[in-house]
Amino acid sequence: MTGWAGKVGRIRVIGTGVMGRGIVQLAATAGVTVELADVQPEAVAKAIEFVGGMVDKLAAKGKLDEDPKAVKDRLVPVDAPDAPAEGVDLVVEAVREDLATKRALFASLERVCPQETVFATNTSSLSVTEIAAELGDPGRLVGLHFFNPVPLMRLVEVVPGTRTYDWLPAEALELVRTWGHEPVLAKDAPGFLVNHAGRGLGTEALQILDEALAEPADVDRIARDVLGLKLGPFELLDLTGLDVSHAVLESIWSGFHGDPRLRPSWLTRPRVAAGLFGRKNGEGFYRHVEGKQQNPDEPAAPPKPAGPVFTADEPLARVLSAAGVHVVPDAYPDAVLLVPLYGESTVDAATRGGLPLSRVAGVDPLGGYERRLTLSVHPGLDPGVGRAAWGALAATGNPVTVVRDGPAPIAQRLLASIVNTACFIAGRHLATPSDIDTAVHLGLGYPRGPLAWGDLVGGDVVLRILRGLEASTGDPRYRPSPWLTERVALGLPLTSAGTTPADLLT
Secondary structure, eight states, rough: OHHHHHHHHHHHEEOSSSSHHHHHHHHHHHOOOOEEESSSHHHHHHHHHHHHHHHHHHTTTTTSSSSSHHHHEEEEEETTTTTTTTTOOEEOOOOOOOHHHHHHHHHHHHHOTTTTOOOEEOSSSSSSHHHHHSSGGGGGGEEEEEEESTTTTEEEEEEETTSSSHHHHHHHHHHHTTHHHEEEEEOSSTTTTHHTTHHHHHHHHHHHHTTTTHHHHHHHHHHHTOOOSSSSSSHHHHHHOOHHHHHHHHHHHHHTSSGGOOOOTTTHHHHHTTTOOOOGTTTTSEEETEEEEOOOOOOOOOOOOSSOOOOOOOHHHHHHHTOOOOOOOSOOOOOOOEESSSSOOOOHHHHHHTTGGGGGGEEOTTTTTSSSSSEOOTTOOOHHHHHHHHHHHHHHSSSSEEEEOOSSSSHHHHHHHHHHHHHHHHHHTTOOOHHHHHHHHHHHHHSSSSSHHHHHHHHHHHHHHHHHHHHHHHOOGGOOOHHHHHEEEETTTTTTTOOOOHHHOO
């Protein structure tokens, strides 16, 4: 049905909660007449009042292209979700995440809607195919997964089910564009695109916490300052609510039949049982007072050491020398030894270099020593040497986080997991490389898409980190994606699909 998107002039939104109201506002300001329906009729009037208020605010800020009254006149209450629907081109449901509820709703709609009316589900976690399975015509249903808050979050995942009509995904993409949002096409797989891609950060952060390498605040500071994330992984878990995040972690992992790279942490279940949800109830990985996160103070760094410091890493040596640290050209017997780490522990790096372990501390070079620095401390390090190493790094003026030595630096582990997860999504053709990067950048607020991020750092560097982690831990969660290994071997960008069989047929 080519051109359907351009003919959509009247829709019905069922469910007037936060998501439903946002979808109503988006469509109405895009020029569409919107019917509002809810199982609680009184909720419809409240939703119309709320959306009208938001429209007035947009007008007051000069962000509305027409008279606000014209927009509000397009808001039409209806008596019930399954009220007669002649003239309705699209029905969007935004009811609670329950398969039986959604199936029953669409079954009732099928009895009252014209055959040409398209159905859309705003589900974030349920299978679109399973929702449509009991419809007489499952081809008319597609997933339109909006993100909260809908008017501000420009991303929409368009998710066709197994039986969705072939013409419908492209028309749904076009409809979203005409409403001023950015659509991406995702397969009907667990977590769709954004929730699947987001597991890279969260599961690895929880693994780091499980290994007792650093406190949540330390991991978050490294994630923000080194990787440039707006929120660290534990801040994000507190914001989302661990009760919600725990369920998503478990469902996506089980949805992919226990894939090790998506393995959740045992840490979340007891925290949920204890009610440590996060911001919503005042205590999670952080305490929250009146909605404000309480951050622990960073410890004061020791003074700059008077003694010599040696590192074989020239960029680090230059930064330390510029800070007035006494950098020497060799590993003198009295020198503090700083080794850069890529996908390995301080112990392994020092042993490989034949250095005395009691005087060696590790440093993460990711970020080019221009932002937060991370110092890795292993059990055999002389404490006095460790304090001198800390003081030397702090002399650069950059904040320093001191962590326990692990199989790779924390920032590298987080980034490698983010990139590798995206590579698995691309390799399975769950979405195109472009859509993966768009979805993650817009939906998760990362500074760039994960595939482009991997290209920036270097696919070979990401692969080195993963192979080091896999070799040292024996954990299959770190197995590199074939998408990554192939592109590194071929010298192709991670963002490139490369040559496919289809290219030979054209």
